[in-house]
Amino acid sequence: MVEHLEFVKNYTDLSTDRGFQFEFTCARCESGYRTTFKPSLTGKLSGALDAASNLFGGFLSQAANISDRVHSAAWERAHDENFTEAVKEIKPYFIQCPRCNAWVCREKCWNKKKGLCKDCAPDLGVEMAAAQASKSVEEVWAHAAMAEEDKKLGTEYWREGITATCPNCEKPLAANAKFCPECGFALKPKDKCPHCGSKILPDAKFCGECGQKL
Numbered sequence: 001m002v003e004h005l006e007f008v009k010n011y012t013d014l015s016t017d018r019g020f021q022f023e024f025t026c027a028r029c030e031s032g033y034r035t036t037f038k039p040s041l042t043g044k045l046s047g048a049l050d051a052a053s054n055l056f057g058g059f060l061s062q063a064a065n066i067s068d069r070v071h072s073a074a075w076e077r078a079h080d081e082n083f084t085e086a087v088k089e090i091k092p093y094f095i096q097c098p099r100c101n102a103w104v105c106r107e108k109c110w111n112k113k114k115g116l117c118k119d120c121a122p123d124l125g126v127e128m129a130a131a132q133a134s135k136s137v138e139e140v141w142a143h144a145a146m147a148e149e150d151k152k153l154g155t156e157y158w159r160e161g162i163t164a165t166c167p168n169c170e171k172p173l174a175a176n177a178k179f180c181p182e183c184g185f186a187l188k189p190k191d192k193c194p195h196c197g198s199k200i201l202p203d204a205k206f207c208g209e210c211g212q213k214l
Contacts, residue, residue, distance in 0.1 A: 010103050013083075017075070020082035024090045026105040028119055033093055035086045040078060163187065190214075 010032075014021040019039040025032035094103050095110055097117035104110055104117045114121035165172050168185035178188045193200050195212035206213055 015079060015082070020079060020086075022083060022086040022090075024086075024094065026094070026109055027102040028104045028109040028117060031105065031108070033090055035089060038082055040075060 010025045010027050012023040012025070014023055014034070017040065019037050021035055021037045023032060023034045093106060095106050096103050097120055099116050099120045102117055102119070104119075109118050111118050111121040111123065163173065166180040166182060166185055166187065169180060169183040171180065171182040173180070173187070179186055191199060193207040193210060193212055193214070196207060196210040198207060198209035200207055200214065204214060
């Protein structure tokens, strides 16, 4: 049996009774390599005996059963041997990151200068280009002209209590308006006395400073 099996999480066993084949995948980009298909000698023998058993109406059925038992043990040994060979064949194309322990492909996902995978040590040129592109998009959105009906959504209005529906008729409000377009309800009640400018309490009928009727 194989004592050490590397790539235990990033390979797919494509082997069948007819032969052996394995697919190894990069843990970062998910691309990879597939080994060439190698036929199984025991699979060919078992298939031949099965065909002979069917042809002669069970005359060779006992031999086919014995073949299955031999095939099972021999196939397992051959499978382990082929897997070991596949690992040796594919291993030069992969490398294990000492920081995150992920097996990644050398071609696309390994930072040779830093000795780490590109998740742990990204290429600075690539990151700078991506950062500049992202910043450019942000600036485009920041400097885009607002539509006339949306100008009241500027930062100077954000401290106001903006409501989505009219408290009186409960109709949805499409814009940041002072009065409900459906029922005329005042959506921005005054918080200062129109006569003396003093702050007034919510729902007050008269100003507490000058007695002005509100």
